[in-house]
């Protein structure tokens with residue numbers, strides 16, 4: 178598809194300002210089409226940390242742009258829609274985490290990247306859905322792990338962890354909305370099609386899935402699989418990239434309702450206006466940034482080392 182005039186203008190503006198556009202797989206199609214880097218939370222974090230660009234425009238939700246600002250203090254990080262939040266990230270406050278830490282003084286705190294900088298600053302290490310198992314396995318000296326804020330990811334990780342996982346009962350409303358009846362119906366409609374589910378889905382859904390993994394892992398699965406039809410249990414934005422990579426395959430959303438409203442806030446107009454006016458720059462107090470950086474850097478250091486086993 179040829180780019181629209183607005184898409185072309187944004188690309189020209191990005192180059193003119195030595196800026197880079199990072200976009201999550203759940204963004205609108207037209208935003209994904211002009212992203213310099215399209216990815217999941219982990220890969221976008223890694224790319225943000227190593228880019229030479231002077232300006233990072235983050236098409237995603239707030240905690241993602243904040244993570245880029247934590248990792249890149251020498252860059253200007255813009256979020257075109259500062260109101261694009263993540264309800265899951267809002268399900269724990271610093272006060273609640275401090276209380277939980279007091280109740281479990283011996284526990285390590287593993288924090289899903291879908292969290293605010295204030296929460297990361299109070300954590301021992303971060304994780305994403307792509308590396309949660311590896312992060313948990315890397316903690317050898319603790320018998321208990323307080324895993325926040327996603328309860329479903331915590332329970333999924335607990336299945337193969339040697340430490341006791343204490344889940345925080347937060348959830349992603351998009352993945353929580355998918356229920357086992359949706360999966361049963363799709364399996365009946367598409368017999369033989371494997372179900373790929375994101376670990377933010379409920380335990381019932383994950384038990385019924387043929388493969389559980391992050392968005393990047395799902396993309397890899399579909400690329401390599403010999404099957405022709407797949408049932409995809411995550412936010413439907415992923416189908417844009419998956420479809421592009423697999424023109425001969427049929428991709429069925431597990432539910433058409435799996436749409437993250439805030440991920441879809443960012444429009445091309447928001448990106449153009451934000452970059453033109455240099456508005457909505459993400460800033461953090463330096464002490465908070467440094468504390469949050471420590472938990473992110475521990476995770477990124479693990480990403481560079483080979484995966485550990487339980």
Ligand code: SF4
Pocket residue numbers: 203238262263264265266291349350351352412437438439440
């Ligand atoms: S899909 Fe869920 S976890 Fe991701 S940004 Fe939306 S609400 Fe947050």
